[in-house]
Amino acid sequence: MATASTIFRAQGLGKTYRTGEVEVRALHGVDLQIAAGEFVVLLGPSGSGKSTLLNILGGLDVPSGGEVWFADHRLTGASEAELTTYRREHVGFVFQFYNLIPSLTVRENVALVTDIAENPMPVDEAIDLVGLTPRRDHFPAQLSGGEQQRVAIARAIAKRPQVLLCDEPTGALDYQTGKLVLEVIARINRELGTTAVVITHNAAIAGMADTVIHLGDGTVQRIERNAHKISPSELSW
Ligand SMILES: Nc1ncnc2c1ncn2[C@@H]1O[C@H](COP(=O)(O)OP(=O)(O)OP(=O)(O)O)[C@@H](O)[C@H]1O
Numbered sequence: 001m002a003t004a005s006t007i008f009r010a011q012g013l014g015k016t017y018r019t020g021e022v023e024v025r026a027l028h029g030v031d032l033q034i035a036a037g038e039f040v041v042l043l044g045p046s047g048s049g050k051s052t053l054l055n056i057l058g059g060l061d062v063p064s065g066g067e068v069w070f071a072d073h074r075l076t077g078a079s080e081a082e083l084t085t086y087r088r089e090h091v092g093f094v095f096q097f098y099n100l101i102p103s104l105t106v107r108e109n110v111a112l113v114t115d116i117a118e119n120p121m122p123v124d125e126a127i128d129l130v131g132l133t134p135r136r137d138h139f140p141a142q143l144s145g146g147e148q149q150r151v152a153i154a155r156a157i158a159k160r161p162q163v164l165l166c167d168e169p170t171g172a173l174d175y176q177t178g179k180l181v182l183e184v185i186a187r188i189n190r191e192l193g194t195t196a197v198v199i200t201h202n203a204a205i206a207g208m209a210d211t212v213i214h215l216g217d218g219t220v221q222r223i224e225r226n227a228h229k230i231s232p233s234e235l236s237w
């Protein structure tokens with residue numbers, strides 16, 4: 001049963017990719033609920049359907065069957081224009097690679113979003129939340145990978161989205177830098193109440209989540225709730 005605080009709900013969700021004669025069943029029979037404000041980790045081996053699920057939740061892809069809802073918006077059956085509005089108003093994305101504009105400074109990269117958002121936070125506030133105030137006038141090439149990822153997070157949250165969807169945000173980073181980035185995501189979740197869904201291959205990261213959704217072969221194999229969350233700085237792998 002969905003409750004008032006359910007932000008995502010999926011029922012019987014399936015996705016089949018067809019390329020010529022070849023069919024790949026990336027997801028099938030996925031049922032899940034995510035409550036507003038939760039920190040969710042999507043865990044599973046390569047090819048288990050994690051990115052497909054995240055992309056459907058974020059309105060970047062559409063399922064082949066089943067239903068998916070964001071609060072009281074039904075995403076299944078929404079037009080391309082409706083999905084674009086949904087993404088613009090409600091969703092912040094963070095990917096493995098940062099996709100920053102090289103010729104713009106940190107502030108300018110974040111301002112690209114705040115200039116067009118309806119109720120953005122001030123650019124400097126977003127930069128402060130990710131701990132990059134001293135670097136705000138630098139260009140991406142002058143920053144480390146972890147710092148560039150933190151700019152990408154500032155850009156994603158500056159429009160005050162209800163959800164932050166992160167696909168392998170630490171995939172290109174070393175251990176210590178990855179932890180710093182996870183700490184920033186945990187801080188956004190805690191301080192702004194933004195629902196966070198983070199994909200990882202790394203089972204150790206699951207300890208920082210409220211809820212861990214284990215995917216395997218395109219299905220939800222297990223949903224686990226952590227009674228005690230571990231801070232990213234205490235995780236080790
Ligand atoms: N556009 C596509 N066309 C055809 N098959 C696809 C497409 N996107 C994904 N797939 C297939 O769907 C399955 C699930 O892919 P998905 O990227 O969701 O897995 P994943 O768990 O995120 O994997 P990884 O951890 O390697 O990123 C895989 O078998 C993949 O090859």
